Amino acid sequence: MAEWLRIGEVATAVGVSVDTLRRWEAEGRVEFERQGGKRVLRADRLADVLAHRPAGAGSSARNRLAGVVVAVEKDGVMAQVELACGDFRVVSLMSREAADELGLAPGVRATAVVKATTVIVEAGRGVESG
Structure with a gap:
């Protein structure tokens, strides 16, 4: 049985907004199915959507967190x-x-792209003593 992803889950996985996915659907770049009035995508079709990611998607950084400043x-x-x-x-x-050129200010939508080369170890957080 196929696994289905809701449009919000697809948006999170791809690193774009739900509105962007709706626009891509209107442009014919992605095709969602409807289940109970909701847009869904078969999980095995996610790779097709990833091909339409925005500029910068060719980066080696894979950790993309969409958010708001x-x-x-x-x-x-x-x-x-x-x-x-x-x-x-x-x-x-x-x-x-760079911040000025990007127009970064509170309320602006932005994506944090993380390329980690160092792991920081924290003492005493989530560590159980025994």
Whole structure:
């Protein structure tokens, strides 16, 4: 039996908004089926949708968290940008110039693209003693 993904699950997996998927459907780039009035996609067709990801999708970074900017702190050279991405809080440090060029400000939709080369170990969080 085929596994079905709701449009919101597809959007999360692809790293785009539900509105983008609806637009892609109207343009014929993706075809959803309807089940009980809801748009669904067979899980095995997700790869077809991934082929339509936005610019930057050719990146080697696979961790994409769609969210909304909640805070931006700038000084003369640097900016600290905080995003709310579902259950996650993501903070990025970048040049002030980059933040200005991207138009980052509270309320702006943005995607955090994470390419991790280091793993940080935290002591005392989620560690059970025995």
